[in-house]
Amino acid sequence: MCIPAETTERGIEEVFSRFTGKRKELIPILQAVQDMFGYLPExxxxxxxxxxxxxxxxxxxTATFYGQFYFTRRGRHTVKVCxxxxxxxxxxxxxLEALERELGIESGGTTSDFEYSLERVACVGSCTFAxxxxxDDTVIGHMEVRRVKECLAAQKDGNHSNQLGE
Ligand code: FES
Incomplete structure (x- = not known):
């Protein structure tokens, strides 16, 4: 499933209105396009x-050189496992296995309702809380398999604050 062309068109116009069209703006423009759509549509x-x-x-x-850019539609929420x-x-x-089971996708995938994307990441610098x-931006430390459902539900409900330091 992709974003309808007319939606892309409107979004792009909005993004371009924030820039002057100089070549040096390429990366900020790509970032703005990704912020708008969640990925970089072709x-x-x-x-x-x-x-x-x-x-x-x-x-x-340029877009493929940087790991920050995605070329397929992503979920509304991104779950990362260090x-x-x-x-x-x-x-x-x-x-990671528990999340793959719960979400019904493999690491690197996105749920069919585009609610969640799941990723493995390298050390995020909070090893004490491993x-x-x-x-998304919520860091959950001392994570346990039995809390997977609860943490995903909390994010859906907008009840998200960093949970470090237990
Ligand atoms: S290894 Fe996971 S936070 Fe460092």
């Missing part, structure tokens, strides 16, 4: 190339 990349007057290949090349050494030792693999999971 049509949008073509329009970005036209807006800053560079070949499409340059836009694609798989750094400390978290691995404290049960990150089991936590194992660590993030739901």
């Amino acid at each position: 049509d949008a990349l073509k329009q970005v190339a036209g807006f800053i007057s560079v070949p499409e290949s340059r836009v694609y090349g 798989c750094g050494t400390a978290c691995h030792v404290k049960g990150a693999p089991q936590l 194992p660590v999971m993030l739901v």
Whole structure:
């Protein structure tokens, strides 16, 4: 499923209205497009190339160089499981498996309702609280498999605050 063309068109116009069309704006424009749609739709990349007057290949090349950009539609929420050494030792693999089961997707995937994307990430710098999971900007430390459902539900309800320091 993709975003309808007319929605992309409106969104792109809104993004472009914030920039002057200079080549040096390429990365901020790509970031703004991703903020708007949650990923970089193919049509949008073509329009970005036209807006800053560079070949499409340059836009694609830049976008693919940086890990921050996505090329397929993402979930409204991103769940990240830290798989750094400390978290691995404290049960990150089991936590990831539980999330894959609960969400019905594999790591790197997105649920069919586009509610959640699931990712493995490297150390997020909170090793003391291992194992660590993030739901959007919420950092959840000392995470346990039995709390997976509860944490996802809390995020859906908008009840999200960092849960470190237990
Ligand atoms: S290894 Fe997970 S926070 Fe450092």
